[in-house]
Amino acid sequence: MWHKKSIFPFYHTVSDQDLPYIRHLYPLKNIDQFQRELDYFQQHYTSISLQELIESKNSQEGVKENCFHLSFDDGLKECQTHIAPILKERGLHATFFINPNFIDNQAVFYRYKVALLLEKNPSEIQRKKLLKLQIHDEPLIDSLIEQYKISLSDWDIYMNMSDLQDLLDDGFSLGGHSMNHPFYQFLNLEEQLSESTESVDYIQQKFGLDYRVFSFPFTDYGVKQDFFEIFDAQLTFGTAGIKDDSVATNIQRLPMDNCIGNPSYFVLKNVVSYWIKKSIHRETVQHF
Numbered sequence: 001m002w003h004k005k006s007i008f009p010f011y012h013t014v015s016d017q018d019l020p021y022i023r024h025l026y027p028l029k030n031i032d033q034f035q036r037e038l039d040y041f042q043q044h045y046t047s048i049s050l051q052e053l054i055e056s057k058n059s060q061e062g063v064k065e066n067c068f069h070l071s072f073d074d075g076l077k078e079c080q081t082h083i084a085p086i087l088k089e090r091g092l093h094a095t096f097f098i099n100p101n102f103i104d105n106q107a108v109f110y111r112y113k114v115a116l117l118l119e120k121n122p123s124e125i126q127r128k129k130l131l132k133l134q135i136h137d138e139p140l141i142d143s144l145i146e147q148y149k150i151s152l153s154d155w156d157i158y159m160n161m162s163d164l165q166d167l168l169d170d171g172f173s174l175g176g177h178s179m180n181h182p183f184y185q186f187l188n189l190e191e192q193l194s195e196s197t198e199s200v201d202y203i204q205q206k207f208g209l210d211y212r213v214f215s216f217p218f219t220d221y222g223v224k225q226d227f228f229e230i231f232d233a234q235l236t237f238g239t240a241g242i243k244d245d246s247v248a249t250n251i252q253r254l255p256m257d258n259c260i261g262n263p264s265y266f267v268l269k270n271v272v273s274y275w276i277k278k279s280i281h282r283e284t285v286q287h288f
Contacts, residue, residue, distance in 0.1 A: 005271055007267065008071065008252070009068060011257060012074050012257055013029075013076040013078045014078055015082060020118075021157060025112075025115050027258070035086065038087075038092065044066070046068070047091070047092045048067045048068070049173070050069065050213065051173075057248065069094070069095070074181070075096060075102060075103065076158060076159070080159050084172065093173075096164075097175045097213075098203055099178055101179045102157075103161060104161065105156065108157060110181075113138075116145070116150050116155075117150070118131075135182045135183070175200065176198075176215075177215050178196060181217040182217065183217070183222075184221070184223050185222025193230060196214055211234055212232060213233055213234060214237070215237040215239075216236065216238055218239070219238065219240070220239070224287050228250065237250070238251070239253055240252040240253075241273075241274075242273070243285050244283050246287055247287055250287075254270060
């Protein structure tokens, strides 16, 4: 019973080197831990491609049981240098969701800037204040970056266009992840649609893709039904874990950054939680 639910694990990055712009925000997964998690997925589930997932979502049968599809958000450099070679060697499918404004380090996600500020060892009070800053506080964040003489160009954080083409050439798929990585719950419908559509349009047009997919930055909390009725994409992806969704084409994913130990225990805990919630009809994310 416990392994019948198909799962959709997602990550941000994997590295054996210290990445302070990651470490201060969430656990930085090393390569050995990542490999053990992939071992688990391959032992219990079958990897399917994005195209298979799109087709199964459009079929009457729906997504088959015991399958998984990996995805990676934010377009970080290690996706091309570390992650893709591992997945290719294992024959695994994956989709990489990209923020076009960050490609080739043209700009940097405001939370990564905050993390670099935290590297300066502020007081606990200052640390808490920094972690509360939002995208509308970016002018303040930038002034602090300048004040502390932090050079963002010292960090090769994101993939470039050549890296993204390499991923496609290796058989992986790409999608949009918004332009600037905002919290959607703080945006109105027009802003949500603009962030989403522009990012998917960019990826599709730049690389000549015949599909349109999108993952919500942070979470799809606060995204209502009317968004999905208007937005042009074959699939969208949330971050709520192993759950169903009231929108048939919105797939909830399991945040594997939170797995810091035994992947079997982590996944089983989430699968059991799904079945418990299902027994009381609370397993579905609603978009009222």
